[in-house]
Amino acid sequence: MKLSETDTDLLIRFLVLSLFLLIGTLAASALDRAAVETEYQKWLEQEIWPRAKSEGVSRQIFDQAFEGVRLNWELPDLVPPGTEAGTPKIQRQAEFGSPGKYFARNTVDGATSVGRAMAKRHAVTLAEVERRTGVPGRIILAIWGRESAYGRVKIPHDAFEVLGTKGFISTRAEYFSEELIAALRIAQAGHVSPGSMRSSWAGALGQPQFMPSNFLAHAADGDGDGRADIWNSEADTIASIGNFLDQHGWVAGRDWGFEVTVPVTVSCSLEGPDQGQTIHKWEALGIKRASGRPFPEGEQDGEGFLLMPAGRYGPAFIVTPNFYVLKNYNMSDLYALFVGHVGDRIQFGVGDFQANWEKIGGLFRSDVATIQKALVAQGHDVGGVDGLPGYKTRRSIGLWQESNNITPTCFPNDALRPLLAEK
Known part of the structure; x- marks a missing residue:
């Protein structure tokens, strides 16, 4: 169909207007982020610096830590000004996803094979840490393997960028603000230079992936050089993990x-x-x-x-x-x-679990949160409406199923949502 001159003119006007609206939206977004960035720099100076100074952090270390640091808008769980926190639709963290996927063959086999090699390499250190703490060497190795693949995984983020961003605009801002101060204290003590302090997206440090406050409380010297270097020393990493578990109540002589x-x-x-x-x-x-x-x-x-x-x-x-x-x-x-x-x-040398993991866990976090809300409305304690199927949510599902003459499965699935809505 051929457009008339009038129709063509209207179409051009519509496209131009749409383009201006799009440019305006993008510009507004950029301006908003620029404004938030300005507020972030003020927050660092007016709130974080006085707290850091009171903890013995020098101005030199503070400036080095935040030189060139800006907000990282790619991090999860951010709550920019003018927005509200909600349940994320997708679960990014593997620990809270589909159970079977967490035990993927290559992950389990890799952690096991390298762990056996590390057990031989560090036999003396592991034995000494077990003697001192009661924590078996195999448990320390498994944690080390899970956290950083025995130090082989590259730690991607600037710790001060992560902790600063999350301390300013995340769902757990106060927690991350405290961790930010702890990270500054670590740098001030000379454990690692500010520019070399790398972390995960959540701010965890070094080979054992300690949060900064855990480093201050539990990092240990395993090689006798007088320092607790969880970034470069494998012996210190082993000693620090053992120390953490010991101080959290590991019972020597009992299995897990x-x-x-x-x-x-x-x-x-x-x-x-x-x-x-x-x-x-x-x-x-x-x-x-x-x-x-x-x-x-x-x-x-x-x-x-x-x-x-x-x-x-x-x-x-x-x-x-x-x-x-x-x-x-x-x-x-x-x-x-x-x-x-x-x-x-x-x-x-044990093998796989005897029972298989069935294919479950396909719900979004928001779906699980809907189930949790329905259970709470009926008087169940699900441990918080967070979209994560923890033990309180699982057993609440089982109790609800039993009370409604449904064979209890104790795990969320898509069929539960309409059934709960009917009650």
């Missing part, structure tokens, strides 16, 4: 946990660190080790806890208090489980 089979007569809603009982009592309920071997005699009278990170869709475990010590390092059940499992593979 055991894969088990859970009969249908035992509810998956019994999961959680607040529902512990002796391993002997769990055994009396019909729970057995998946390997077919008995529980170690020394563990029988110790407290154990049911863990079903995928509900009825994956392996189940009886874990000990040491499992929850591991969660102090990273609050994910899957993280602590990975560490325990890889540690066992390194030292004992």
